[in-house]
Structures are given as structure tokens and as C-alpha cells.
Amino acid sequence: MTEGSIVGSFIVPVHPHTVLAPEQNEGWQRLRDAFDEAAQRIKDADADLLIIYSTTWPSIIGHQIQADPNPEWVMVDNDFHDLGSIPYSFNIDADFAHAWNEANEKRGLKSRTVNYTGFPIDVGSVVALKLLNPDNAIPAVIVSSNVYANRSETTVLAKSCLDVIKATGRKAVAITAMSLSNRMFTAPIDPKDDRIHSLKDDEWNRKILEFLGEGRMEDVGQLSRTIHKQIRVQKVVAFKPMWWLSGMNDNRNNLSGEVLAYEAIHGAGGAVVHLDPTPSGAGDKEYDEDDVEFYSGERNVLDAEEEQELIEEAKKPTSGGPELWEPTTGEHSVNSEAAPKPVGMYPHARKVGDLLYLSGVGPRQPGTNAIPGGPICDENGKALDYDIKAQTKAVVDNITRILEEAGGSIEDVLDVTSFLVDMDRDFSGYNEVWAETLGKVGPTRTTLAIRALPTPIAVEMKVIAKAPPTE
Amino acid sequence: MTQGEIVAGCLAPHPPHLVYAENPPQNEPVAEGGWEQLRWGYERLRDSLKDVEYDAIVLLSPHWQTYVGTHFLGLPNFKSLSVDPVFPNLFRYHYDLNIDVDLTSKIHDKAAEAGLAVKMMENPDFRVDYGTITTGHMFNPAWDKPLVVISSNRSRDYYSVEVMQEMMIELGKVTREAILESGKKVVVIASNSLSHRHFTTESAIPEDMSKEHITSHAMHLWDMRMINYFRTGQAQRILDEMPEFTEQAIAESDGGGLSWLLSTLDTPSYPATLHGYGTIIGTGNAIVEWPERDHKEAKQ
Ligand SMILES: [Fe+2]
Numbered sequence: 001m002t003e004g005s006i007v008g009s010f011i012v013p014v015h016p017h018t019v020l021a022p023e024q025n026e027g028w029q030r031l032r033d034a035f036d037e038a039a040q041r042i043k044d045a046d047a048d049l050l051i052i053y054s055t056t057w058p059s060i061i062g063h064q065i066q067a068d069p070n071p072e073w074v075m076v077d078n079d080f081h082d083l084g085s086i087p088y089s090f091n092i093d094a095d096f097a098h099a100w101n102e103a104n105e106k107r108g109l110k111s112r113t114v115n116y117t118g119f120p121i122d123v124g125s126v127v128a129l130k131l132l133n134p135d136n137a138i139p140a141v142i143v144s145s146n147v148y149a150n151r152s153e154t155t156v157l158a159k160s161c162l163d164v165i166k167a168t169g170r171k172a173v174a175i176t177a178m179s180l181s182n183r184m185f186t187a188p189i190d191p192k193d194d195r196i197h198s199l200k201d202d203e204w205n206r207k208i209l210e211f212l213g214e215g216r217m218e219d220v221g222q223l224s225r226t227i228h229k230q231i232r233v234q235k236v237v238a239f240k241p242m243w244w245l246s247g248m249n250d251n252r253n254n255l256s257g258e259v260l261a262y263e264a265i266h267g268a269g270g271a272v273v274h275l276d277p278t279p280s281g282a283g284d285k286e287y288d289e290d291d292v293e294f295y296s297g298e299r300n301v302l303d304a305e306e307e308q309e310l311i312e313e314a315k316k317p318t319s320g321g322p323e324l325w326e327p328t329t330g331e332h333s334v335n336s337e338a339a340p341k342p343v344g345m346y347p348h349a350r351k352v353g354d355l356l357y358l359s360g361v362g363p364r365q366p367g368t369n370a371i372p373g374g375p376i377c378d379e380n381g382k383a384l385d386y387d388i389k390a391q392t393k394a395v396v397d398n399i400t401r402i403l404e405e406a407g408g409s410i411e412d413v414l415d416v417t418s419f420l421v422d423m424d425r426d427f428s429g430y431n432e433v434w435a436e437t438l439g440k441v442g443p444t445r446t447t448l449a450i451r452a453l454p455t456p457i458a459v460e461m462k463v464i465a466k467a468p469p470t471e
Numbered sequence: 472m473t474q475g476e477i478v479a480g481c482l483a484p485h486p487p488h489l490v491y492a493e494n495p496p497q498n499e500p501v502a503e504g505g506w507e508q509l510r511w512g513y514e515r516l517r518d519s520l521k522d523v524e525y526d527a528i529v530l531l532s533p534h535w536q537t538y539v540g541t542h543f544l545g546l547p548n549f550k551s552l553s554v555d556p557v558f559p560n561l562f563r564y565h566y567d568l569n570i571d572v573d574l575t576s577k578i579h580d581k582a583a584e585a586g587l588a589v590k591m592m593e594n595p596d597f598r599v600d601y602g603t604i605t606t607g608h609m610f611n612p613a614w615d616k617p618l619v620v621i622s623s624n625r626s627r628d629y630y631s632v633e634v635m636q637e638m639m640i641e642l643g644k645v646t647r648e649a650i651l652e653s654g655k656k657v658v659v660i661a662s663n664s665l666s667h668r669h670f671t672t673e674s675a676i677p678e679d680m681s682k683e684h685i686t687s688h689a690m691h692l693w694d695m696r697m698i699n700y701f702r703t704g705q706a707q708r709i710l711d712e713m714p715e716f717t718e719q720a721i722a723e724s725d726g727g728g729l730s731w732l733l734s735t736l737d738t739p740s741y742p743a744t745l746h747g748y749g750t751i752i753g754t755g756n757a758i759v760e761w762p763e764r765d766h767k768e769a770k771q
Contacts, residue, residue: 057556058556058557059556059557060557060669060671060752061557061558061671061672061673062671062672064559074596076594076596076597076598078535078536078537078542078622079537079538079539079542080539081542081592081593081594081597082590082593082594084594085594085596110671110672112560114559114560116554116559116560116563117552117554117563118551118552118554118563119554119556119559120554120556120598122556146671148669148671183629184538184539185539186538186539186540186588186626186629187539187540187588188539188540188588188590233538233625233628233629266539380718
């Protein structure tokens with residue numbers, strides 16, 4: 001027997017419009033045509049197994065694999081029930097389902113098969129199987145999407161599936177039933193008015209499709225978390241199906257990709273994409289997350305640190321932030337009660353020869369730890385409006401305090417490196433305060449844009465000053 | 472016409488484990504018991520209402536999840552098999568339930584007038600979610616009262632707890648108005664757990680109570696804090712702390728049920744009765760009753 005392999009992969013949209021009402025909107029019809037084209041390609045590839053990872057089948061206890069050889073029922077969508085019903089009768093490869101389940105357990109995953117009359121097969125799987133396998137000619141398996149699973153667990157799920165494909169000599173097609181951007185309109189719309197919910201969602205979708213069109217599967221996988229933050233409603237943990245699909249393709253980045261259609265379904269991004277395993281000759285990996293072979297046991301539902309934080313918050317809701325340290329003391333250290341506590345093991349300043357090197361100074365207030373001008377985001381990372389001038393002024397005040405504690409003054413500053421988290425927004429306000437304060441002292445200055453600082457502040461300065469004379 | 476009345480409001484969670492453990496004839500899997508504290512809590516709730524007359528049950532379940540507005544079951548009867556997609560090993564239940572379409576339409580229409588996005592669900596093939604079935608069974612196993620079933624609009628996922636709550640408070644207000652205008656006596660039920668962090672493993676025997684406990688101390692603290700507010704008539708505080716509670720306890724109040732219930736009860740300042748509390752695969756569940764019939768002065 002020759003070793004089995006993936007003969008093709010597809011990404012398909014989940015909503016029932018392509019089955020029940022393609023004629024109501026030109027875009028839905030184009031998606032439907034793309035589904036039909038994909039079905040033809042699957043036939044032409046001589047595939048003998050369809051494997052569906054569906055984002056509309058959530059699970060809690062590990063992953064579930066459909067193992068009813070002939071599940072039959074009538075599916076009605078939770079939201080789009082007025083479009084009609086989809087009766088189904090599918091051809092499931094129960095042997096493969098059981099083998100995959102065992103392979104999952106061997107690789108440390110929690111997993112179970114389900115075989116129950118009337119089990120509600122989810123809308124994404126129903127749509128995919130109805131349209132990609134219209135005459136049930138090819139047996140299929142369906143796997144759930146675990147709500148708590150992260151990348152390693154989802155990747156290992158793919159590897160155990162590949163174990164079985166290889167061992168059984170199957171020519172398998174891997175399918176993810178998913179939306180790209182998944183924000184829908186929150187009220188009914190006229191079908192002819194359908195469009196992607198926002199320009200931002202559309203831009204991200206096109207970026208993802210550009211990558212997929214170039215066959216850069218693993219790049220999209222490794223961008224999953226970012227994509228999830230940008231264009232996904234935050235209910236599920238991450239943009240998981242791309243981890244699974246990349247795993248199913250050996251985490252390769254040089255597949256041959258083709259976007260067969262991209263359209264809106266009630267505001268969400270729906271695409272039919274074909275990824276052929278033929279190497280495209282392009283695409284080195286741009287990212288380098290760990291490769292995982294085995295899943296090492298139970299997820300910590302809450303790790304100890306997170307647990308302790310939650311207990312504190314349950315007792316009294318309060319703002320978070322990194323742990324504060326006492327400044328370290330050493331022969332040449334200079335520390336100030338009047339400066340905010342460090343966020344790591346370092347002193348406020350250190351004197352070497354004639355020079356005084358200050359650790360990065362931010363705007364946090366000593367004692368209260370408050371941020372003048374307000375934090376840049378709340379505890380959940382939600383962006384807040386803040387006053388860069390007030391923050392910059394507070395930084396200069398903190399520098400002044402540290403220098404005075406050391407017996408000097410702000411006049412001693414020689415060189416400053418400033419870090420801004422948002423150069424476009426904040427440079428002019430920062431520059432204005434600078435001109436009124438340190439600008440008058442006259443140190444050299446370098447200003448850099450950086451991605452983040454350890455506390456929710458927008459500006460920090462690294463200072464070298466003249467050391468005050470030792471008495 | 473006489474003015475309608477809310478005789479009671481209830482928090483009545485829906486883990487299918489409770490139905491499984493009870494072995495009713497409608498459910499296929501068989502258990503050796505389990506979760507007695509909660510099942511007896513439901514018994515006390517049923518007992519408390521056994522001599523109270525009412526015409527209908529208005530219920531909001533977090534497992535009919537809709538993203539395009541709030542939906543209502545809109546046909547007189549639904550009969551089918553409900554299989555829990557997450558715990559199909561525990562819950563395969565044959566249901567046959569009646570809908571009070573008249574009261575449903577009144578709530579629907581008032582919600583639409585108030586500017587909420589709403590839709591009637593009139594597809595006869597639709598399968599009622601297992602949350603509705605579980606709470607429906609545990610609350611009234613005879614199924615002899617018609618229901619109004621309201622979907623859980625996932626506005627929390629789309630926006631925030633705050634926006635979800637604003638919408639649910641509005642929906643609660645129109646639910647109350649519609650009930651009072653209908654001349655009917657009604658029980659309103661929010662079907663949700665409190666803290667909602669699950670274990671991700673299941674013991675060989677699901678009803679093995681030696682494995683059952685809250686997932687973490689923090690979840691326990693939050694649950695007790697909420698229950699204390701229930702018991703001491705501080706509904707406004709619950710609404711005030713809903714964002715922190717929902718986020719930190721990963722609470723199932725994210726589906727809007729609890730906010731809607733308290734609004735429908737006009738933010739009660741009288742104490743509720745705690746009929747039971749227990750955990751199910753680590754999540755916190757309280758069975759609570761607001762006996763509004765005993766507090767008529769509160770709602771004039
Ligand atoms: Fe639930």
C-alpha cells in the first residue's frame with residue numbers, strides 16, 4: 001500500500017445562504033459556483049476521504065469526531081431559519097473516525113467519537129458536505145473545534161489525523177468550515193445590500209487571501225492570533241482552523257493556492273479557497289513558532305498565577321499591571337522614594353565615573369502608581385484616550401526627582417533616548433512639553449517608536465546625566 | 472381586562488447533567504444519580520410554586536444563540552429529539568412543548584417598537600436548544616404550561632457586557648409591559664449558570680461526585696458574592712457589577728439572561744430565595760426564586 005496523503009485542502013464559508021438562497025444575491029451565487037468548482041476538483045483529485053474541521057461545532061471535553069456511519073436529520077440555522085431547512089443524510093467513515101480518535105489519545109489529546117441518532121450536525125459541516133460532496137460519493141469525517149484549545153492542541157489534532165491517513169493509504173481532502181472576518185450585521189438586511197461589515201474587515205480578509213493565494217499556509221497559521229484580534233468576534237479563543245489546516249499540510253508555506261471566491265454573507269467574510277499540495281516554489285516561513293509533536297496532558301484550566309490574580313479581583317475589582325519591585329541597591333546605585341517603583345530587578349539610577357545612568361523613566365506616580373493623563377488601555381487591553389502632554393510632563397518630573405535625590409538637578413541631563421508607543425499620535429504633544437522643559441536644558445535626543453511598554457503608558461525616557469559631585 | 476402579573480422570577484440553569492442524573496423517561500442515557508444538591512434545589516423551587524397559579528413560562532436560554540437580533544419561537548408546538556452537541560453522551564431528550572404564541576407576539580412587537588432587532592422563528596423543522604429543554608424539564612417536568620422562548624442575542628460577543636446589558640434591560644422592560652398588558656400570570660426564567668469555567672476532562676462515570684467541585688477559588692468567591700446580592704435584595708448591585716462578574720467569572724450571564732430577568736422583575740429590592748447551589752463539571756449553578764407574588768407593593 002502506498003502511503004496516504006493530503007491531495008488537496010479547502011476553506012469554505014459556514015452560513016446556509018449558499019445552499020438555500022444563492023439566487024438572492026450575486027455574491028452568494030459566486031460562492032455557490034465556487035463550491036461547485038471545488039466539488040469538481042475534489043472529484044478530479046480522486047479523493048477517497050473528506051475531513052472537515054468545523055468552527056460551528058464547539059466542544060469542551062477535548063475534540064469530538066462524528067462516527068455515525070449515516071447521520072440523518074433536518075438542519076435549521078439558529079439565525080437564518082427563515083431561509084429554509086436543509087435535510088441531510090451523510091456518508092461518514094466511522095472506521096477512520098475511530099482510528100483518528102485512538103491516534104489522538106496516543107498523542108496525548110482528549111478525544112471521543114460520537115454516534116447518536118439525531119445528533120445535530122452543525123451548519124458549517126452540513127453546508128460543506130452538501131455542496132462539496134453532493135452525491136455522498138466520498139466518505140467523510142467531521143471533527144469539532146474545542147473552545148479552550150490553543151495552537152499546540154490544534155496542531156497535534158492535525159498530526160494524529162495525518163498519522164491515520166498515512167497508515168491507511170488514504171487520499172484525503174482537508175476542509176475547514178469557517179468565516180474569515182466573522183462579524184455579521186446585527187439586524188436583518190435586504191439580501192441585495194449585503195457587503196463585508198467594515199472596510200477594516202475587508203482589508204484583513206484580502207490580506208489573508210493574498211497569503212493563501214500564494215500558498216503561504218503556515219504564515220496564515222502563525223498570524224492566527226493577530227487575525228483573531230483584528231477581525232473576529234472574541235467568543236472563541238483564536239482563529240484556530242488555520243492551525244489545523246496548516247498542520248494537515250505539514251506546516252508548509254509553499255502550497256499552490258487559489259482563491260475561488262470571496263464575498264460577504266450577512267456581513268461576514270466568506271471565501272472558497274483551494275490549496276493544492278504541489279510546491280509553488282515560493283514562500284519561506286516568516287514566523288517560527290514551535291513545532292509540537294505531542295500534546296502534554298491536561299491544559300491548566302487556570303495556572304497558579306492567573307488563579308491568584310482572579311482571587312484578588314473577585315475580592316475587590318481592581319486594575320492589573322506588572323508586579324512592582326523595590327529598586328535594587330548596590331555600590332553605585334542611586335534610588336529615590338520619590339520615583340515610581342521599578343517593574344523589574346534594577347535600580348533607579350547608577351553612577352559610573354562622572355556619569356549617572358538612569359533606568360527608563362515613565363510617567364507613573366510614586367506611591368499611587370497612577371498615570372497622569374490616563375493609561376493607554378484598560379485591564380482588558382481596550383484602548384483608552386490619554387493625554388500625552390500630561391504623561392510627558394510626568395516623565396520629566398520623575399527624572400527631576402531622581403536627579404535631585406542623587407544631589408543634582410534636571411540641568412545635569414546630557415543625553416535622552418525617548419520611546420513612544422504611538423509616534424503618529426503623540427510626537428507633537430511630546431515635542432511641545434519637551435521644548436518647555438528638557439529642551440531648555442539642551443541635551444542631545446533620540447526618539448524611537450516602539451510597540452509597547454510594560455505598563456499602560458505611552459512614553460518613557462532613558463537618560464544619561466552628569467553625576468553630581470560626591471561629597 | 473385584568474392586569475397581568477409576574478408571579479415569580481427564577482434563575483434556573485440548564486446543565487443537561489441534571490436531566491441525565493434524574494433518569495426521566497424522555498431522556499435516553501441512564502445514570503446512577505449525581506448532582507443531588509441541585510436536583511433537590513429544583514425540587515424546592517417546584518414545591519414553592521406548586522400552589523401558585525400561572526398561565527405561561529417566559530424563558531431565555533443562552534443556548535439558542537443568535538447574532539442577528541433577538542428571536543422568539545413562533546409556532547404553537549415543537550416536538551422532536553434534542554441531542555446536546557457538547558454532551559451527547561448525557562442528553563438525548565424527546566420533547567413536546569407548547570408555545571404561547573399570543574404572549575410571544577406581544578413581547579416581540581413591543582421589542583420591535585422599542586427599536587430592538589427581533590425575529591419570529593416560524594420554521595417547523597427548528598430544533599429547540601437543549602438549554603431550553605433542560606430548564607423546561609427541571610422546572611416543569613409535566614410540560615403542562617405553554618412557554619415563551621427567547622433567544623440569547625450574542626451582543627456581548629459583538630460589543631461588550633455593557634452594551635449587552637443595555638439591550639437586555641430594554642428587552643426586560645418590554646417583556647414586563649407585555650406581560651402586564653396580557654392579563655396573564657407568568658413565571659419568568661433566566662436559564663444560566665453563574666461562574667462558567669468548565670473542566671476539560673470528564674471522569675469515566677460522569678456522575679462521579681468525588682470529582683465534582685468548583686474550578687477555582689476565585690469562581691467560588693464570585694458566585695457567593697452574587698448569591699449574597701440575590702439573598703439580600705440587591706439587584707441593582709448585580710447589574711452594576713455585571714461587567715466584572717461576567718468577565719472575571721467567565722459567567723454564563725454573558726448570554727444576557729440574568730440582566731433580562733432582573734429588568735423584567737423591575738430590579739427587585741426584596742430578597743430572593745436560594746433553593747440550591749452546586750457545581751457541574753466545575754461551573755457554578757444557583758437555583759434562585761424571586762417571589763414577586765409576595766411583593767405586589769414593589770411593582771405598582
Ligand atoms: Fe450552558
